[in-house]
Amino acid sequence: MVDLAILSQALPAIGTAAVVTVALTLAASLISLVVGALSAAVQLGGGPIGYALSRTYVSLMRGTPLFVQLLVVYYGLPPIGIRGQAFLAAALAIGLNSGAYTTEILRAAILAVPRGQLEAATTIGLTWGKIWRRIVLPQAFVTSLPMLTAEFTIVLKSTPLASVIAVTEMTYTGVLIQSRTYSASEVFLTIAVGYILIAQVLMRLSRSLERRTRRLRF
Amino acid sequence: MDWSDIIPYLPDLARGFLKSIEIALLSAATALVTALLLTLASATGNAIVRAIVAAYTEIILGLPILVLLYVIYFVLPKFGVRFDETTAGVLTLTLYYSPYLAEAIRGAVAAVPVGQVEAARMIGLGELSILARIVVPQALALMIPSATGILIGLVKDTAILSVISVEEFAYVTKQVVSHTYAPFETWTLVAAVYWVTLALFETLMRGLERRLSRFRPKVEFH
Amino acid sequence: MPVSAIRAEGVSMDFGSLRVLHGINVDVSEGEVVAVLGPSGSGKSTLLRCLSWLTPPTEGAVYLQGERLGVAVAPDGRQSRLSAAKLARQRSRIGMVFQSFNLWPHLTVLGNITEGPVQVLGLRPGEARERAMTILETVGLAAKASAYPATLSGGQQQRVAIARALAMQPELLLFDEPTSSLDPELVGEVLDVIELLAARRTTMVVVTHEIAFASEAATRVIFMDGGRIVEDTLPATFFRDPAEERSRRFLERTLRRYAQFGSHRSAEG
Ligand SMILES: Nc1ncnc2c1ncn2[C@@H]1O[C@H](COP(=O)(O)OP(=O)(O)O)[C@@H](O)[C@H]1O
Ligand SMILES: [Mg+2]
Helix, strand or coil, X not given: CCCHHHHHHHHHHHHHHHHHHHHHHHHHHHHHHHHHHHHHHHHHHCXXXXXXXXXXXXXXXXXXXXXXXXXXXXXXXXXXXXXXXXHHHHHHHHHHHHHHHHHHHHHHHHHCCCHHHHHHHHHCCCCHHHHHHHHHHHHHHHHHHHHHHHHHHHHHHHHHHHHHHCCCCHHHHHHHHHXXXXXXXXXXXXXXXXXXXXXXXXXXXXXXXXXXXXXHCC | CCHXXXXXXXXXXXXXXXXXXXXHHHHHHHHHHHHHXXXXXXXXXXXXXXXXXXXXXXXXXXXXXXXXXXXXXXXXXXXXXXXXHHHHHHXXXXXXXXXXXXXXXXXXXXXXXXXXXXXXXXXXXXXXXXXXXXXXXXXXXXHHHHHHHHHHHHHHHHHHHHHHCCCCHHHHHHHHHHHHCCHHHHHHHHHHHHHHXXXXXXXXXXXXXXXXXXXXXXXXXX | CCCEEEXXXXXXXXXXXXXXXXXXXXXXXXXXXXXXXXXXXXXXXXXXXXXXXXXXXXXXXXXXXXXXXXXXXXXXXXXXXXXXHHHHHHHCCEEEECCCCCCCCCCCHHHHHHHHXXXXXXXXXXXXXXXXXXXXXXXXXXXXXCCCHHHCCHHHHHHHHHHHHHCCCCCEEEEECCCCCCCHHHHHHHHHHHHHHHHCCXXXXXXXXXXXXXXXXXXXXXXEECCEEEEEECHHHHHHCCCCHHHHHHHHHHHHHHHHHCCCCCCCX
């Protein structure tokens, strides 16, 4: 059933594609983090308009399929002069989508910083900027680290969708090889294992961070 | 291009939308039943059964749903297991979402304090009655928020089935786009429909949660 | 000859390699009100949980009105686990009141009290409601019949929990620190109910830190330490002239706090 000759031929291509998958995961996670942090900040400190904007963004991203978002971004880029950038479109779409979840994670972490600490900080004369930079954000980051790592596992699991706009990450490479060789079992089982392995690394990281931050918190 | 170019294709889009709803409802039902079985298996099964459930959960947590779909649709036939597209799609959604739903169920059941169960034992209620009359009514309300999030994911992932030509909303949209040459507008319209539908679903679930947890004093977090 | 309501014979309990009860023998007769005292961790809760078979003891036997609890004994003497249904029936004859109330939050006060009579005793809902209302009058909460537990104070919740146990018309009641999680000002209303039951000669075993209650309402005091019964005597004897050094020290500590904080203050967690 499993043809090892085909597999050994396909492995180099899958290996190269795995690098693209990891790169896409990193790019999208970075976008997610930046957008999520901005959106959380605007939501909590941007007045009613900032709040409404951020909530709408979160609701829109969570309320529509990533598959559809990907195509909207992909077809939305050429009219603004960006053409043939499938990787960029995929990183943007996945990153923007994940950014909504990152917003929620960071927002919860920021709100979890006890109010009493802020009052204490104000009474010793710290300015608002300093309070945010030195008291709130470091704590929120530590609290949210395990959740963020878990979110990046989900980003990894979203990257196969980039195959529908022909980004040559693992899944698309799998589809290409399978259409050429009809050796579906070898190819898809291999990439399935590939994803599970990469995800295991991320999930273990998340769990160990969770253990460590739990100790750090008190 | 003009938005009005889409109008002739609205009936097609509606057909696809309904197909998506149908697949989502069916998959949600099968996934919930499977999740219940997984929960029961890991709560009452022996060590081997529990290990299998744990391994399965771990695999699903790391496996992209699109890859699972390809494995079911392209790999299983090589081993003599063949499904039509819709069945493969429903099976994929079921296998993928049931471990997540099982976790939601487990968490909700664990959130019912054990003291309440002991109080019920001391009254002389049997274990089944305790489950049905004490645990389930509370767990149901407790699991709704997390289950809603998971089910929203399931509904959205029906769009992925378009890659194996299940004629649901996204698939029909792709075909319409090939006629209208208005991909951005058409996909934006479709996104809006998903958004409204899921917002409606979320509102319904929130209402249901309120109904089921009327006994709790209202605490609002914003 | 007094009738034995509940009797423990050689009850030992292990948690892993830790033995927390060492061959406890105790016999409570009908109409007795037994106050169980002892420092935190001495095994009081574990003893109650063994007496109610919520956690079956590692060794020993418990008899409810002479009937072996949780174990079926065949005519030839062979023992086996009692069926779940029969055990449930036995448990329904023992009322238990927990430190944390453990009311069912999704049921109203009335629903909490009628659940057992309807589901276990097979009373008609009308009958069960009538019985529940009578008991609610006794505990002073008739007005709260249709309220949900979450809207009640701790003292009210504990009185509902007592009413729930009473509605089963149990042969005896077990209380595990019924006032320990209450605000000091709410302790009195719960003790009043328990004292009322004591006056009616309800058989009770009450784990408590309320010295005044133990000395005034109890007919017998059991002092536990380190998983053993150290003293088992009359309240007057125990409080005036404890036989053991350990009881003396415990009493001194407790009474010192008692003097500090006044009545209805629990001494120790
Ligand atoms: N479920 C359990 N697992 C392990 N140890 C337990 C458990 N329950 C009680 N213990 C231990 O048994 C001892 C007696 O506990 P307990 O009966 O609760 O004492 P008390 O009610 O007198 O404070 C304590 O040392 C406690 O830590
Ligand atoms: Mg205790």
